[in-house]
Amino acid sequence: MLLSFRVTNHRSLRDEQQLLLTPEGRQGEEPPAPESVEPLRVAGIFGANASGKSNIVDALRFMVLQVRGYPRRGREEEPAEGIERSPFRLDHDSPGRPSTYVVDLLDDGERHTYGFVIDDTAVVAEWLFRYTADGREEVVFERDGDELSNEPEGGLFPVSDVIEIESNVLLMEVFAKLQPKSFDSTEMRSLRAVSRWFTTGLVIRQRTFGLPRRRVEVPGHCDRITEKRLSKLLVAADTGIEDIQTESFSREMRDGREQEFVRWVFRHRASGHEHVLGLEDQSEGTQALMDLGLRAFSVLDRGRTMVVDELDASLHTHLSARLIELFRDPRTNPRGAQLIFTSHDAALLGRIRGGEVLARDQIWFSEKSPEGATELYPLSGYEVADEGARARKYLAGRYGAVPFVDDDLFSAALAAREDPIPDDSSAPYRRKAPGRSKGT
Incomplete structure (x- = not known):
């Protein structure tokens, strides 16, 4: 410590x-x-x-x-x-x-x-x-x-x-x-x-906003006990999630090694029906809570x-x-x-x-x-x-x-700007042509 x-x-x-x-x-x-x-x-x-x-x-x-x-x-x-x-x-x-x-x-x-x-x-x-x-x-x-x-x-x-x-x-x-x-x-x-x-x-989590939305598959392994703990955490946090599960699979990497990956599956219930969604469908807050939760489980256990x-x-x-x-x-x-x-x-x-x-x-x-x-x-x-x-x-x-x-x-x-924005500026940020900028 x-x-x-x-x-x-x-x-x-x-x-x-x-x-x-x-x-x-x-x-x-x-x-x-x-x-x-x-x-x-x-x-x-x-x-x-x-x-x-x-x-x-x-x-x-x-x-x-x-x-x-x-x-x-x-x-x-x-x-x-x-x-x-x-x-x-x-x-x-x-x-x-x-x-x-x-x-x-x-x-x-x-x-x-x-x-x-x-x-x-x-x-x-x-x-x-x-x-x-x-x-x-x-x-x-x-x-x-x-x-x-x-x-x-x-x-x-x-x-x-x-x-x-x-x-x-x-x-x-x-x-x-x-x-x-x-x-x-x-x-x-x-x-x-x-x-x-x-x-x-020591586990360090620097500034981030949860898991990237497009990162549906993440390296590693998650046992069923961890799944259940994470499910309880997300249910208790009122995220609308009833249960989560993981699907594990292996993929050959560029160097020829086999890497194990995990795909998260989230079960929501709305209007009396169950809906299965992926990690990319979860909010940034849910993803941040998942990330912190998984790290906290490991830190507290050890x-x-x-x-x-x-x-x-x-x-x-x-x-x-x-x-x-x-x-x-x-x-x-x-x-x-x-x-x-x-x-x-x-x-x-x-x-x-x-x-x-x-x-x-x-x-x-x-x-x-x-x-x-x-x-x-x-x-x-x-x-x-x-x-x-x-x-x-x-x-x-x-x-x-x-x-x-x-x-x-x-x-x-x-x-608000006092001078009007030029009509030919259709995008909020426009790259200037070389040599057009003033100053150094």
Whole structure:
């Protein structure tokens, strides 16, 4: 599980920003010991358009892809030179400054900190620490450029002295590939735990509006138990669907492999008659709910972490609140799965159907400074006397993270044109002939 994520110099995240996923200390209570901290099951990030919420998700996804080695692989699976990254570009010096990514993780009661620093050409630094039961920090490895600057005595495993460190490749990726199953040192267990979280423990859903309408067939397999769970979800959401089923079949791909596909079948009832429809006939909201539902089933069943950008896209507020409740409630989330999401929906800050959607330490805000840099900060930094008035106070600008709209300029931008549109312009958007445009 994720305890915290820190990032510096990624898109609008110029200065170090931290998303902290540990419970807020209550007044009069002693803070918990480091070894007994448990991560929050839910965290929501709220803010205006272009405030940088999605960049937080993108930064975490970038870190995952770097650990997995995806950005460097070409068609021939040969590493490319340098590192493609997205630094802050609104300062003169920021594009050349290194970028930093750090996660604090908790896996089966063991805590680790893993991070790296990169620039456009190479890995500047990389490290992995673990923490003992009494909270002491121990080094698994530390890297300085192309050298292991601090390695446990005897090496991480017997072949560590023959590893050739490539300047733009993370050691975490290399160790994950080379680790021998028979070697079971404390260091190797730490490497496996952190590598496993990056490969199977994290699910990221970036901004999307459900499954594409024309994508009737999707790769994969869906068992009958999952079908029934999904049917119950869609029926409970009042989508008009009575039942769903899948039809599985195989198809030969271009490389000669057999790929299994699933075709969804939806049963609706109207005017006393049953109607069978396909995925392409379902609304964007239904498709979004299906997509989120299938991911949530897997995450809740396995105790993983799910990160969703714009949770409220194509979803009604009540459905978003219900999904959050599934993660907050220990009865429906016995394995401690996590949901981290971004949203514009201020209603999620308050009460829905009599219940609090989010606790105060589960709420974060993002706002851009005048220099265009994103600032991430928690609601727990504010004194809130009336917790039930959070949504109203947020919309009133008490916590920041809301857009400042110039009403006159906004109205002028959307006002009807004063000059008539030429008669020969039959299409709303017409491509200009080369050389006809003014300016540069």
